[in-house]
Amino acid sequence: MRIGLLTEGGYPYVSGDASLWCDRLVRGLRQHEFDLYALSRSERQVNEGWVELPPQVDRVRTAPLWTAGDDGAGYGRRARRRFDECFGELAAALCAGVPEGARQPSETFPHRSGEDRALEADRFSRALYGLAELARDEGGLPDALRSERAVRALERACRAPGAARPAREARVPDLLTVAARLEHALRPLSFGWYEDDALGSADLCHAASGGAAALVGLVARHFFGVPLLVTEYGVRLRTHYLTSGAGPTATAAPCVRSLLAAFHGMLATEVYRQAACLTPGNAHARRWQERCGADRDKLHTVYPGMDAAPFAEVGEAPDCADPDTLLWVGRVDPAKDLVSLLHAFAEVRKEEPKTRLRIVATAVGPEGEAYLGHCRMLAAQLFPDEAEGPYAMGDNPVSFEEIGGPETPTVADAYAAGGVTVLSSVVEGFPVGLVEAMLCGRATVSTDVGAVVEVIGGTGLVVPPRNPRALAEACVTLLRDPERRARLGAAARARALELFTVEQSVKAFHGIYLEIISRSPVDRAALDRAGEPLPFAVPAEARLPGRWTGRASRIAARGGPGWAAGAPVRPTAPVAGPTTTEGAR
Incomplete structure (x- = not known):
């Protein structure tokens, strides 16, 4: 099966949002061929390069969303x-x-x-x-x-x-x-990808997000009848609603925001109506899709797959973590609400003076660096008698660390050091760090945001966001009850291994691919070199895996002028397009 994987600002770019799960999906489905159609968001992202691609990626075609193409065509x-x-x-x-x-x-x-x-x-x-x-x-x-x-x-x-x-x-x-x-939103309509030897040769288009990537799939479906699968871990329409007062439209008039909201709402409606299947990454995204008009029969929740191997040793080893240590691991930004965590920890110290808080943080960008500096200063202010200076962390019960340092060389080592893992976010999609803690067999205290409750499933304590007192009480409860911590940690690891592994995700998508193709196969006529139909050119078993599906059957099954009998299965040179660059593997 040939899959056209459509991404926006993600795979195969190193700094892509969805690079990790897309890479795991492609590597896990070795029996299929993948063509990548990647939309880049910035020149910096392009310059940072790609991740190493597996051999089942046949070719990659890219196009920029950050600049408008100009093919010089004038209208008559x-x-x-x-x-x-x-x-x-x-x-x-x-x-x-x-x-x-x-x-x-x-x-x-x-x-x-x-x-x-x-x-x-x-x-x-x-x-x-x-x-x-x-x-x-x-x-x-x-x-x-x-x-x-x-x-x-x-x-x-x-x-x-x-x-x-x-x-x-x-x-x-x-x-x-x-x-x-x-014009920016409709740029994908002008890409040179809608040809018989490009998206027209795909058996299935899989959009890794809504928005521009799904729009490419809509056009491929319109021109060639290629069925469309859309995966959303964060609903694009919801993101537009939440960010409509920021960025380029921050100072825009209400009429501008209303017209753009109407466009994105109608685009989401069309995507949900035409997609053969929708795979939300959690129940939170699924509810949004349903409220936006998605047919419930098309919805199949598929959790993002996590690689459990790096956490196996910590998860299976006897619990040797410091029972008096709270741990926070993640990327620093204001949405993580470390300020509330620090205030909650001040309350915890009043009840359990021996407790320490380790913050293993990765700051990304100027905003993250500024927020991390603010948190360091707040920690020094909250515990002035235990700090050696305004920013020093000498004997302060709060320590700020980074992955790769002497104390935490790996992510698994970070989780191994804490007795209780804490998540204090006010906004969260799918909490990857929480799943990592569960794979390590750690008890968790989390705020009730995004898909947290769905992920935890009763194996951890959940409190309201922006409530330091409730967060502190939950942490103290687990710090004082080691047996409960052990029970919750074991249950959390079992749940994570059952629901959130790469194997579960890959298996689910493989089944969905086969189901979509069985219900809506692409109808193409097999043609000879002169463009005439070839009767009986496509055997009935052409779409089934096995030795009987030889090279000629696969070529004939793809059909179309670009896949005529005797033509090469893959292009041997890049296919140029007015707004497209390509790397052929």
Whole structure:
């Protein structure tokens, strides 16, 4: 089976968000061939390079999201008419679907009836695929989306009868901002990937996130009928809602935020409607997808797989950790709320004076460095009699360490040193560090955020976020009860081995791949070199693994001009595209 793996700012880049689980998935499914279609988020990410790719990765094609492509194509009269029609439909759908005071994801269009919402969704999808066809036939879509024609189309839609109130309030500067943001969001429509020898040759597209990566899969499904699988560990629409007041739209007018929310809401609706299967990474993401319109029958929760091998020795060894040590491990940023943890530890010291807190921290970026410095200063202020200076950590009961240091050479060594592992976050998706602690057989105290309760499943203590007193009471409870710590740690390790290992994740995705292909195989005609159909060219067993599926059967099964009988199975040279770079393996 040939899988087109679609990523955004992730695999195969070294600094990618989803690099780890994608790499484990690809390496675990050695029986399949993978083509990577990777969207990069910054020039820095591109310069940092790729991770080492396994042999089952056949080829990699990349495209930047951080810069707009310019193929130099100009539109004639017919192409301009097509653009005006398609983009006008898109703008009209957005202006009619602007949320007015919506409070829940299911209320994306609260002022419209169910029939009207379905009509606008169909209008949006027709416009979206019309723009994709225009980009493939004529090129030049990024320039058109940045043009005055696009702004005028938005203005007409905002002034048209039936437009929602926030859209009617938009002014020309607001429309310029909306047009620029839509151009950025629609860049995947212009990539040179929608050919028979690219995404057209895939048996299945697997998007590693929603948003731009899923949009690529939507277009491949539209052009070639390739079924789409979408995995979301963090729902992209939720991320947009949470960050709409930050970044480029931080100072934007309410009408701008409303129009962009309408676009992302309609895109999520179309992705969930057209995807053959959705695999949320936890129940929290699953609930969001359901509230955003996903069909419950398409949803299959697949937890991200963790490599249990590095933690086996610690998890299976007798508990020799310091029973008076609390441990925190993770990447430092304000969402981890180390400030509340330090205040909670001050309360713990009043009850258990021998207790120490070890913070094994990795600071990323200026914000992380600044927050870590603030936490160091706070620790010195909370325990002034035990510090040698404003930033010194001499005899201070709080120590700040890094992985690779003499005390904690590996992550497993860090968990081995603590009697109780603490998570104090106020925002959390899937708590990877919590699973690592569970694999090490450690009792945990966590805040009730994200998928924490789902991961813990009764094997640890859970308290409300931003509540130092409750966090301190839970820590004291476990510090004073070694037998309970041991029971919870053993139960946590058993749960993690049952649900959160790489083997479980790979097995689940393998079964989902086969199920999708069995229900919605790609229908391609096998052609000879002259482009004529080859009768009986595809044997019935062509899609089943085994010795009987030889080279000729696989070539014929892929079909299409790019996979004609006798043609090479893989391209021997990079396939150029106006906004694409490729590395062929």
